[in-house]
Amino acid sequence: MRALGPSQRPYGRMMLAALQILILAAGIYLLVVGLVFLGQRRLMYHPGGVAGAPADAGLPDADAVRVSTADGFELQSWYLAPRSGRPVLLYLHGNAGTIADRAFKARLFARQGIGVMLAEYRGYGGNSGSPTEAGLYADARANLAWLANQGHGPGDIIVYGESLGTGVAVQAALEQAQAGTPVRALVLEAPFTTMSDAAGVHYPWLPTGLLTRDHYASSAKIGAVQCPVLVVHGSADRVVPQDQGKRLFALAAEPKTAAWLSGAGHGDVYDFGAGEIILDFLDARPSGDGGVPSVR
Numbered sequence: 009m010r011a012l013g014p015s016q017r018p019y020g021r022m023m024l025a026a027l028q029i030l031i032l033a034a035g036i037y038l039l040v041v042g043l044v045f046l047g048q049r050r051l052m053y054h055p056g057g058v059a060g061a062p063a064d065a066g067l068p069d070a071d072a073v074r075v076s077t078a079d080g081f082e083l084q085s086w087y088l089a090p091r092s093g094r095p096v097l098l099y100l101h102g103n104a105g106t107i108a109d110r111a112f113k114a115r116l117f118a119r120q121g122i123g124v125m126l127a128e129y130r131g132y133g134g135n136s137g138s139p140t141e142a143g144l145y146a147d148a149r150a151n152l153a154w155l156a157n158q159g160h161g162p163g164d165i166i167v168y169g170e171s172l173g174t175g176v177a178v179q180a181a182l183e184q185a186q187a188g189t190p191v192r193a194l195v196l197e198a199p200f201t202t203m204s205d206a207a208g209v210h211y212p213w214l215p216t217g218l219l220t221r222d223h224y225a226s227s228a229k230i231g232a233v234q235c236p237v238l239v240v241h242g243s244a245d246r247v248v249p250q251d252q253g254k255r256l257f258a259l260a261a262e263p264k265t266a267a268w269l270s271g272a273g274h275g276d277v278y279d280f281g282a283g284e285i286i287l288d289f290l291d292a293r294p295s296g297d298g299g300v301p302s303v304r
Contacts, residue, residue: 044211045219049140052172052203052222054104059133062086065111069118075127077150079143083128083135085151087158088114090123095192095290096160098125098151100144100180102171102198102275106133110170116283122290123160127151141175141203141222148180162189166290171248171274174199175224178233185234193236195286198274199256200248201227209249230260237264238289240282242272265289 044051062070067086075083086107090096097117101110107126114124129147130137137143155165162184169177174196181194200206204220205227230237237260241253250268257266272280 041214041219044214045221048219048221049138052103052207053131053139055129055132055139056104056106056109057134059084059086059106059108059128062111065108067111067114067118070114070124070126073154075147075150075154077130077146079146081130081135081137081147081150083130083147083150084133085128085154086114086124086126088118088124090160091121094121094123095164095166096123096125096155097166097168097195098127098148098155098180100127100148100167100169100173100176101129102173108133113278113283116278116287120287122166125151125155141224144176145179148176149183152180152184162191165191166193166195167191168195168197168286169199170197171199172224175203175226178226178229179224181233181235182229185232190234193238193290194233195238195240195289196253196256197240197277197282198242198245198248198253199226199239200224200252201255205252206248227256227259230256233260236289237261238286239264239266240269240277240285241266242269242274242277242280244271245274247274 059065062068062072067088070086070088072084073087075085077083099107099110099113101107107128110126114126117124127147128135129139130143131139152165167177167181169175177194177196181191184191203222203224204216207214207216207220239253239257239260241250243250254268257264267282267285269277269280269282272282
């Protein structure tokens with residue numbers, strides 16, 4: 009074999025160095041991918057501290073109730089009874105904080121006589137356990153079962169999901185539809201299509217479709233919920249872009265309506281009139297032109 013000449017040796021060294029750099033970069037990338045895969049639930053779920061008492065959050069008329077899940081957890085949720093003849097709203101919150109942070113929304117609905125169940129998840133608000141997709145679905149079922157024991161059937165219940173909670177809400181509404189007992193309405197605030205789509209917005213350099221363990225695949229479910237649907241989403245949402253809400257809305261069956269709030273971000277839609285829009289939706293009447301049927 010002929011040896012490399014003097015002019016070829018620097019080129020060979022450069023190629024070897026480049027290959028070593030590529031191998032090192034690939035190794036670092038794979039290490040980061042592995043760390044993200046193992047720690048993804050720490051990135052996804054951000055439980056707050058202990059929720060405290062309802063009165064401390066400005067809900068003196070609410071009761072802190074114990075809810076038992078099928079897999080053995082005892083959860084604390086907050087319940088405000090409805091005025092006679094009015095429905096109950098099951099509120100499934102986002103990935104951060106506790107039910108105490110959503111008390112201002114409960115007050116808005118309670119003033120209109122709508123009952124509210126602020127459902128707290130496992131691992132949140134002082135509850136035991138760790139959140140997972142399957143776990144949060146079980147928590148929603150347990151809260152619905154508790155409401156059923158109080159005499160509130162699916163036809164009396166509005167399922168409301170916020171951000172991460174929209175994935176839980178769509179699943180809950182789907183299960184009720186599959187059982188032949190659809191809920192009264194489904195309200196989705198800042199919803200995503202799937203968790204891998206939502207994660208891909210923030211980690212475009214990761215194969216989120218392959219890595220995501222908790223899928224919350226709302227886009228595959230929303231068309232079968234069999235109840236009126238409202239989607240509320242801000243145009244300036246940088247956590248879950250409004251495009252995902254629009255895509256999910258397009259997949260929902262009629263009757264459905266949407267409020268695309270100009271200038272609203274992810275957590276401030278009530279500053280842009282979302283509360284009033286939701287109340288109007290819940291009190292809407294049939295219009296004869298494809299409008300939203302009454303879910304009062």
